[in-house]
Amino acid sequence: MSLTNAQKKQFRNIGHELNPVVMIAGNGLTETVLVEIDRALEDHELIKIRISIMDREVRSALIAEISKIMKCETVQTIGKVALFYRAALQANPKLSNLLR
Known part of the structure; x- marks a missing residue:
């Protein structure tokens, strides 16, 4: 599940x-x-997560671990905030950040 540019x-x-x-x-x-x-991924499909840990290497490891465990894509990382995407099985137009 790789995203295009x-x-x-x-x-x-x-x-x-x-x-x-x-x-x-x-x-x-x-x-x-x-x-x-x-x-949150199932409801919204596209979410931001704030990782309030000072060590960059630990933050990077956590982001990679979240992607692996949740089977989602890391769209972007800026500082302590990461943006993740995973397509919902049944997208709810009232909750999905992509359909609103």
Whole structure:
């Protein structure tokens, strides 16, 4: 599930207006955080996640781990905020950030 450059550009434009829906801090990727990320991806398809960890290497590892576990694409990473995309099984036009 690789995104084309045109899709990434479109998703970055949409993501610019979004606020982070999940925030990860010192406890890292707990089961509760993973459940919330999964729910948010299924509802919204395109989400921002703020990772409030100072070490860049740890942040990069967490972003890669989220992509792997959630089977989603990392669209963009700027500082402590990452933008993720995963197509919903049944997109809800009222919740999806792509259909609104």
